[in-house]
Amino acid sequence: MSFFPAPLDNLIDCFARLPGVGRKSAQRLAFYVLRLPKEEAEAFANAILEAKNSVRYCNICQNLTDGEICQICASPKRDGATVCVVADPKDVAAIERSREYNGHYHVLHGVISPMNHIGPDDIKIKELLSRVNKGGISEIIMATNPDTEGEATAMYVSRLLKPLGVKVTRLAYGIPVGSNLEYADDATLFRALEGRREM
């Protein structure tokens, strides 16, 4: 049973459905929204509608955009011959933050995961193949996460790409910069030794 008016309960329910937000937090958030000035509450509601209605996938790389083509694909300064394949738009943001990469991207929107009933046709693999088939791409960098599903997806996609005559690479494995050898796990240390380079 609830002791709040119905519209407030409804708002608490909405917040409680968000990932990582429990009942108590949802209540705190709903009360915060109630205390907001009217314009700010309306701006919040509009931000939800606006994001939901205007954000779509880029026609080329499937990254999120509010136009037809994302800023990266549209930029004449970026090198379209290299394509970095990631699982999620957040990974694009992470790689962009490093300021090291000047090529294009391809966002798969997921990884192959039989456990979760996600097969190759459920993520944007065929869009990647048709990009490569159109030509002009010389290297594909597989940058899915270094976990089981990310590895399997990278392996699967690279096997489809190699017959098309494109160079397929994978992000380097190794010890993270600024970390401590003592706490590195065995698999990472093994890969770091295996991939050692001359200084």
Place this chain on the structure above:
Amino acid sequence: MSFFPAPLDNLIDCFARLPGVGRKSAQRLAFYVLRLPKEEAEAFANAILEAKNSVRYCNICQNLTDGEICQICASPKRDGATVCVVADPKDVAAIERSREYNGHYHVLHGVISPMNHIGPDDIKIKELLSRVNKGGISEIIMATNPDTEGEATAMYVSRLLKPLGVKVTRLAYGIPVGSNLEYADDATLFRALEGRREM
């Protein structure tokens, strides 16, 4: 610098402004909303507008309601001669959950707090006085939090009420049910001893 389309960034900003929600969580929440079915995203936006527009203060007790008068004040089953004074609508919900109380409430919407520039005129004290002046109330239970500001507010309000010929009581202090004496603080133990009752 951001690497997401502007409407998405805007939504992340909105979430990041909520209390206890950091930048990373805001990003996760915004992506969750993006992936919601259109109807659910719209329902979320409407819940915000609806709660903001329809929830107001009860004309009598200042609790939250979506009508003129809240359910508790409107109920013929509740005893209007006893009024429990709380700082916050969430405290009404807490006391209602105990199912022990059958009187009315008065919500102050805050406590006197000189540190935060909240004086007696900034909370609903005069509304309480005018309720008592109208007659029909025999007991006021002060149920503000047992912290410095809650105590000071209870003391201040009780001094205003006593001359009006109404009985003013305060919630009992003591050890919480189910707790462990070993971990009880000195002040609570002192109050528990002081308020001991014959078995």
